[in-house]
Amino acid sequence: MSGVPEMSPEKGPEHPDFWCKRFGKGVTPWDAGRVPAALVDFIARQPTPLHTLIPGCGSAWDAAHLGELGWPVTALDFSPVAVATASDILQNVPVNLVCDDFFTFTPSRTYQLIYERAFLCALPHKLRDDWGKRVAELLPSGGLLAGFFFVCDQAKGPPFGILPEELDILLQPSFQRIEDTAAEDSIPVFAGRERWQVWRRR
Numbered sequence: 001m002s003g004v005p006e007m008s009p010e011k012g013p014e015h016p017d018f019w020c021k022r023f024g025k026g027v028t029p030w031d032a033g034r035v036p037a038a039l040v041d042f043i044a045r046q047p048t049p050l051h052t053l054i055p056g057c058g059s060a061w062d063a064a065h066l067g068e069l070g071w072p073v074t075a076l077d078f079s080p081v082a083v084a085t086a087s088d089i090l091q092n093v094p095v096n097l098v099c100d101d102f103f104t105f106t107p108s109r110t111y112q113l114i115y116e117r118a119f120l121c122a123l124p125h126k127l128r129d130d131w132g133k134r135v136a137e138l139l140p141s142g143g144l145l146a147g148f149f150f151v152c153d154q155a156k157g158p159p160f161g162i163l164p165e166e167l168d169i170l171l172q173p174s175f176q177r178i179e180d181t182a183a184e185d186s187i188p189v190f191a192g193r194e195r196w197q198v199w200r201r202r
């Protein structure tokens with residue numbers, strides 16, 4: 001309309017700008033600022049370090065922890081502002097920090113573990129099938145998908161909840177669930193609705 005400055009509509013969570021804006025303003029209510037207990041426990045149970053991918057790593061607290069323990073880790077995020085934040089947190093911890101899109105990046109190696117935290121729940125519904133296919137594509141038989149799932153009927157997000165049967169539809173064709181427990185130290189946005197799960201690639 002002539003004379004009225006055009007307001008560009010806010011981009012959705014499928015776009016890096018959505019996340020850049022939030023990291024830039026320091027509005028990151030999903031950010032735990034610490035490593036969840038179930039991950040610490042999972043690490044302690046592994047006989048050897050696993051080649052790990054962390055998609056949508058955000059501030060990369062978990063990547064920093066794994067890197068400090070000597071685990072080979074790729075932390076990936078498509079938001080340059082998130083990656084800059086992660087870089088500040090990682091300092092000299094040896095982590096392969098990559099700014100790229102989970103759905104299209106070229107992996108530099110085969111991963112043994114994909115660690116999930118607040119990534120699937122950050123994706124709009126229309127990307128869920130692609131997420132399921134991509135995690136299956138990135139892991140060899142026996143590989144693990146482990147982490148936290150926001151299991152509830154919260155349709156408006158992010159975070160977008162997923163129902164147990166919806167998660168099964170996404171993962172059961174290619175994975176077998178081998179662990180499923182309630183998360184005990186969730187931060188407020190996820191409290192009471194977060195489950196620790198491990199899925200093994202068939």
Ligand SMILES: C[S@@+](CC[C@H](N)C(=O)[O-])C[C@H]1O[C@@H](n2cnc3c(N)ncnc32)[C@H](O)[C@@H]1O
Binds near residue numbers: 077
């Ligand atoms: C809710 S935050 C969670 C960050 C981190 N996992 C955590 O637990 O604090 C979601 C992150 O996923 C990233 N992200 C969303 N879609 C992505 C995609 N397609 N490829 C890579 N990163 C993506 C966002 O930039 C954002 O940093």
